[in-house]
Amino acid sequence: MSYAIVYSSQTGNTKQLAETLRETLPQEDCRYFGTPAEAAAEADTLYVGFWTDRGHADAGCNAFLKTLRGKKVFLFGTAGFGGSAEYFAKILSAVQAELDPSNTVVGTYMCQGRMPQSVRQRYEAMKQQPNPASNLDMLIENFDRALAHPDAGDLERLKQAVQ
Template structure:
């Protein structure tokens, strides 16, 4: 199965996960979204992104817009907790960007929050919906060490399951 791994990474978090997926599937081709080839010639595409405003970041969205109908596995990093409603909704929103594709799998993990974003949010007044409060500071602290080795191991295991499930369907 000819496999492509494409990722968009602002701070390096999603790139780490993409490299872990590639470790699990060394025959796959790995590209950043800026240098990725068209997905047409591939049987399976893993597309990784950082969550921005509840969906894939703009660079990933642009690439996803031209993926032809085929199996796609989504992976992402975000500053919120990976078991949160925000994480689930973000993956759902990203999947909705590629309605002609079959979603072969989904993976999301914590990623350290961009320091520049933290600074912008710190400037918001206390009554703003994204104002920095104790809960947000805790999430940032919790996310600061991610993706960690457990996240990367989980990504490798997930990638292998995606391949195994697709192989089982075709065989």
Template sequence: MKVKVIYCSHTGNTAQLAQAIADGLPAAAVPRELAAGFTDEENEIDEDELIFAGFWVDKGGCPEEMTELLRGIHHRKVALFATAGFGQDAAYFARIEQKVRALLPVDNRYMGAFFCQGKMQISVRQRYEEIQKRNPEDLKIKQSIENFDLASTHPDDQDLDHAKKFAAEVYLAALNK
């Protein structure tokens, strides 16, 4: 079975996950970064039976280039993986999964998703701190700073290990479907 791991990553978190996904596969797969303005031909998705498509969460969904890619995939088995700044809450990941999964044409077979948190840039924390200075009692900002700090160590070794296992399980399931 031919497998492709294709992803978009702005600051490297999802790239790390993509490598873990590839490492978890029994078949050789080199992760490929998705370039904006891609063509199906350039990405050669037609040859692959199983596609792992990875993205960083952008405004509650996936980046535009991933939207384009997913909408153009047909008659394949497709699994998603992603990193998000937020997501101590599984329901948050589930909502994004549903939204992004809905981009796939129905002739594909959906194989599931793997999500974990991914660190954000320090400028985000600095922005929160500015807001907190003006509104020291703001509970939402306090939580945002706490979340920033929680995210700052992800993806960690455990996330990468879980991603590897996810890849191996999806591969096996795809063989049997």
């Protein structure tokens, strides 16, 4: 059965997951590997990876998902805010809602991913403002934890999710 690995990656996190999938799945069955493109939809199963933008798949990946019909789809993604299975489930639910009902979701996987340094700088600048938000220290701590992700454990869990 043929497959394609399609991903969108702003910081390299989702690309790292996509490359792990390519190393894990049978090479001879791969019909496409790369960013969203019409050619990928020729495969029977699509492994579609996204980065999270405001609780949803990024715009490019989201547009691609909306074009799929009658496919088996495995969704994978990364989010800067991690540590909460409930948050990941909420994102995956939002992404699945974009798929046409003729598709079948055969699996999902999400993990935390590092964010650009500009995010931390923005949080620190917000702390200097009058009446800063009370959750800024938590956001900075999350940013620092995310720097190590995806890590070896995240990649191993992805491999397990596709087997």
